[in-house]
Amino acid sequence: MSTLRIPTPNPSLIERGVELDALRSAARGGGGVVVLEAAAGLGKTVLLDEGAALAAATGWLVRRAAPSPLERAMPFGVLRALLEAPTREHPGVASGAATAAGELLLDGVSGHRDVLTMAHSVLWLCSGLAVRRPLALVVDDAQWADEASLGVLAYLARRIEDLPLLLLVGTRASCDLLRLVGGVRAAAVLHPAPLSAAGAARLARRVVPELSGPVCRDLHRAAGGVPWLLSELARGELSPAAQDVVRLRLAELSLAHRTVAEALAVVGEDVSPHVLAAVAGVDVGELAAAFDELTSAGLVRDERFVAALVRDGIASDLGRGAREALHRAAAFALAAAGAEPRVVAAHLLECAPAADPEVTRWLVAAADPPRAATAGGESDAAVPHDTLDETGEAGTRDAGRRGNSADGLVSGAQRCGAASAPRADEAVAYLRRALEEGAPGDDRGALLAALGVAAFDAGLPEACGWLFAAADEGGVRTADVVGRLAVYGVVAGDSDAVLDAFLDEPGEHARQIALRPGTDSVRLAHRAWAALGRRDPAAPRLALGALADGRLLAEADARRAYELCARVLVVTGHAAAGEAIAALREAATTVRMRAAATNLAADHALRRGHLLEAEALSRTALAFPAPFRDGALALLVHALAERGDHEGAQATLRAATRESSPGTDAPGGPAGRVAGAQAMGAPSDAGAAAASVRVARAPGAWAGGAPGGAGAAVTRELGGADAVFVRARARDARSLDAARARLAIAEGDFASALDHVGDGVLGALALAHLGRRDEAARVAEAALAEAEQLASPAQVAAALHARAVAEPDAERRIALCERGLALEPGGLEAVRLRLELGAALAYVGRRVEARDALRPALADGDAFGATPLSERARRELVATGLRPRQAAIEGTAALTPRQRQICELAAVGKGNRVIAHELFLSIKTVETHLAAGYRKLGVNTRAELAAELAQAA
Secondary structure, eight states: OOOOOOOOOOTTOSSOHHHHHHHHHHHHTTOEEEEEEOOTTSSHHHHHHHHHHHHHHHTOEEEEEOOOGGGTTSTTHHHHHHHHHHHHHOGGGSSGGGHHHHIIIIISOOSOOSHHHHHHHHHHHHHHHHHHSOEEEEESSGGGSOHHHHHHHHHHHHTGGGTTEEEEEEESSOOHHHHHHHTSTTEEEEOOOOOOHHHHHHHHHHHSTTOOHHHHHHHHHHHTTOHHHHHHHHHTSOOHHHHHHHHHHHHTSOHHHHHHHHHHHHHOSSSOHHHHHHHHTSOGGGHHHHHHHHHHTTSEETTEESOHHHHHHHHHHSOHHHHHHHHHHHHHHHHHTTOOHHHHHHHHTTSOOOOOHHHHHHHHHHHOGGGGGGTTSOOTTOOOOOEEOTTSOEEOOOOHHHHHHHHHHHHHHHHHHHHOHHHHHHHHHHHHHHHHHOOTTOOHHHHHHHHHHHHHHTTOTTHHHHHHHHHHTSOOOOHHHHHHHHHTTOOOSOHHHHHHHTTTOHHHHHHHHHHSOSOOHHHHHHHHHHHHHTTOTTHHHHHHHHHTSTHHHHTTTTOSHHHHHHHHHHHHTOTTHHHHHHHHHHHOOSHHHHHHHHHHHHHHHHHTTOHHHHHHHHHHHHTSOTTTTTTHHHHHHHHHHHHTOHHHHHHHHHHHHHHTSTTOOOTTSHHHHHHHHHHTTOOOOTTOHHHHHHHHTSTTTTTTOOTTSHHHHHHHHHTTTTGGGHHHHHHHHHHHHHHHHHHHHHHTOHHHHHHHOOSHHHHHHHHHHTTOHHHHHHHHHHHHHHHHHHTOHHHHHHHHHHHHHHOOOHHHHHHHHHHHHTTOOOHHHHHHHHHHHHHHHHHTTOHHHHHHHHHHHHHHHHHHTOHHHHHHHHHHHHHTTOOOOOOOSSSGGGOOHHHHHHHHHHHTTOOHHHHHHHHTOOHHHHHHHHHHHHHHHTOOSHHHHHHHHHHHO
16 A cells, blocks of 8 residues: 555546546535446546545645555555555544554554544544645555454444545445445545547557557447557557556465466467366366456456557566476377377477477377377378389388378378368478477487478478488488489489489480380479470370379469470460469469469460460469479560560669679578578578589489488588579579560660570561671571471471561561461560561562561450550551551550459459559559450449450450
């Protein structure tokens, strides 16, 4: 208890007019009793402060007491807090009938223990004090006051009319003696209510002025109208003062009930009473009383914390040791109650490693849902899988308990990855913590393997380091591990994965295919890829033959066979490419599968001339982690260049350059990858990038090697998780060079184009525009020979176009273009050929025929969104003496490709924010295009927009 300061009047209380009027009337009317009874947090203390300030301003001598639960057993404790100081200042008042009160207040003891005698004596004491100055007694938290003091206050309340005495009392709950205080004729008993929605909005906007109405209403509902809580929710965090309030209210509880509050903050509010009681260390029957106390303290409502901020404040005040002890107790209480492994593991993640095998088992079970039923013991799912024999060929062997554990864990991690990317992220967290546990008997190799597989499927760059450590340090070379290592270009022994590892080395890739007899679908897929590299027209036939086996799609997350087949079909322009990509996108469950499918779809769209679709898909692909982007940047730059958005393409390239610049410590950058490898014990030497390529490409590297042999050498030479990305970066660099060359040609910077690409179609075009026609013709002829060898109509058409541009003779140029168009290549190649054909026909005076070629070029260029090509077609038509159609100023024909795309999305009910997210645009850009579309179509609503587009379709 303490005597508190006297505050100044507060004019800003919200919806407390009745209470303030009662306090003002009592202070100015010469005395009275005001009792404020309400739940914790409704502002009783603030109102008592206001009453004390009003009394002080009117000339009253104000004395305050604020008892605590510890003082309930101290007789007359509140009385002492109120009257000791003024009695010592004026000892003369403690005489006569006030002697008993004077002995208590001046000497601390009194021979009169009965309440009635003491109450009468206190009445005379107050009368003596009031002669000099009227007396105001203020008692806050009266529910904690001792019974003797409450009896005296009840007696004073009944004699209040005889004295200039003001009695202000605040309490959370009433009792018989407090009812006696408020039951006198002169008393006003008030019950401050929660704030209304309007009052809550006023208070919230004092904290955050710009809050909207709906947000204020949500805050009102969440806070239940409790003023202090509403202010904290509006602020978004507990202020130091509010944190002190929570601490004080916890301190008022008994130790057992405070432990219940702390356990509830840690274990959560949705657990069973038995689990909560076990974590708190109390009997389950004690919980009802604990919740009653917590509710009275204003911390809990309906057995849940009044706000997450309160829960978090209680949890954050716990020391690290206490918090970990509660999390560990929660984990094992939940486990005993049959909770899911993921629920148990969520608490174990908050505990420091303790070398506990039980912890490891639960964490592994959480990462592998099918094993949950056997988390406490051996898993029935842990059966032998295909492993590798000493020659590196697939076979079945008795790997013992270690092999079974590795297979089971890896398969579980793979299933977690198959569920969804966030689920794979969870599996990584559980398995990483299990690895850190370091319990006796833990199979470190199996844990590393499972961790690497889960991280790979989640698209995390650290996956490479963990897979390395599993294969090298742990000796785990299951198909799941080596297959994923092969995606990084590392040979680890599996016969099929070796084929993946040598994709970028045509000679070695072909040799590895030749070493493997048979014609199973995986080998057939790799033969298709090798045939594409040789420009063999059999490539699409081989790819289709491999795709007939459904196993390729089922194993697409660990093998690249399906992806290779789909890519062959895309590159060759086969009609089945779209169907193959659609199947992969539908079946994709891991990050790598989704990334591969998105990249393929973007490439396919670009080759067909669907530029907006290609742009959107390539932007989506760029959002995937490295190294799964696989040329997405090049596709985006190419699409932007074809659309004529040169500034956007250059900005994209600049952003990519900044991202990949040396020293960038992004999560997916070299520093992040090396750190991820080192964290799990994978060897790392960032300076060994050159050696990494040499060792990784060495024939037979890792193939069947024992731990510490060739595998160890590869790991050491690879420089941890960094250098395995060299090949992916090299592939991307080649694709990006071609895209840069395409952009340079579009911008008219042909010399720069030659710096990026010196041969092929783009090299021939750059040379031709520089006037080096003979060189251009030779390069174009070589490109044409390769294209004809592959028999891809689109590639042959592109080469014929380049050869036509390099051809000085107009008649021969016409023949080349007609030869290309006869192939019906479609897409932008057909537009380019028609443009070149139209220009050549016009040059030789065949203007009518020229117009016949240029009109469809103009229409297709507009439809594809290839602005540079359509503008050239319009210029060429003007040169023939024909006034081409003017750009429409209204109707669907007036819409640009981007406007039409946005209008179509809006017409199906998508909001501007969703459209912006889907197309990687700003909301402002979407609004601008949509407004233009509304104006051109003469509509005002999305419903009218949908009707207009449907009518024009």
